[in-house]
Amino acid sequence: MSTRIEVTADPIRDRCLLSTGHLSPRQLPGRPGVVRVALLAAGALLLAGDEVRIDVAVSGAVRLEIVEIAGTVAYGMRGGRARWDVAIELRDGANLQWYAEPFVVSADADVRRTTTVHLSTGCTADLRETLVLGRQGETGGALHTTTRAWLDDEPLLAEDLQFRNSWAVLGTARCLDTVTTLGFRLPAAPETMQLEGPGSIARQLVHEQHLSTLNHRIPAAH
Known part of the structure; x- marks a missing residue:
């Protein structure tokens, strides 16, 4: 069951079609040329066996801003697994900004996250992801993230990160802010x-998300 956000630029009024899956998208008021959509959990997340999919498609000279109302906690899964897959397509001058709330991987959780982005020349994506290994006092579970991006069908980014008993990677930090x-x-x-190619990755290791300074160094608009 997929959550889908589809936005198309229109000279009179930009069109926005929303479909609910594990997450429920709700359109928010926005200024001209900007469509703002909030994501809310439609039920308890994230549990063993959950397969969350979010599809985002934006076309034309319009800016989509996705707002998450709350963070996500992947709970202990007792040997089970869960998935969180995001597919993004930007065409014809579209712009996406998505600053996600923290994604917490509890002890005994096992999660696979994938993000794929296809964009054409003239489009931009500005994505923030904060991964938190463990709730307060926990070591955290297993997390494998895969990110792939293409610009005009040419590879732009390929990255895989894997965390399991990750003190050797994070040290005393719990959060990887990107x-x-x-x-x-x-x-x-x-x-x-x-x-x-045209793109950047800025990253900080911090103990708590509010200690990160990445959000203060990002241009407000492009």
Whole structure:
């Protein structure tokens, strides 16, 4: 069961079609040229056996801003697994901004997350993802994330991250805060890696999300 957000630019009124899956999208008021959509959980998330899929398609000179009302907790799964898959397609000058709330992987959880992005020249995506390994006092479960992006059918980004008993990777930190931009680059900074094509990855390891400064270094509009 897929959650779908489909936005098409229109000279009179931008069109927005929403479909509910594990998450329920709700359109919010927005200024001209901007469509704002909130995501709310339609039920308890994230449990063993859950397969969450979110499809986002934006076409034309319009900006989609996705707002998450609350973070997501992947609970202990007792040997089970869950998936969280996001597929994004941006065409004809579309722009997407999606700053996700924290995704918490509890002890004994096992989650596979995938993000795929297809965009054409002139489109941009500005994505923030905060992964939190364990609730307060926990070590955290297993998490495998895969990110793939293409610009005009040419590979732009391919990244895999795997966390399991991840003190060796995170040290005393619990949060991996990441901003990924596609179609444009962030200003140079010590924590920012520039992609070979137009795009950047800025990343910080922190103990709590509010300690991250990434959101203060991102341009407000592109």
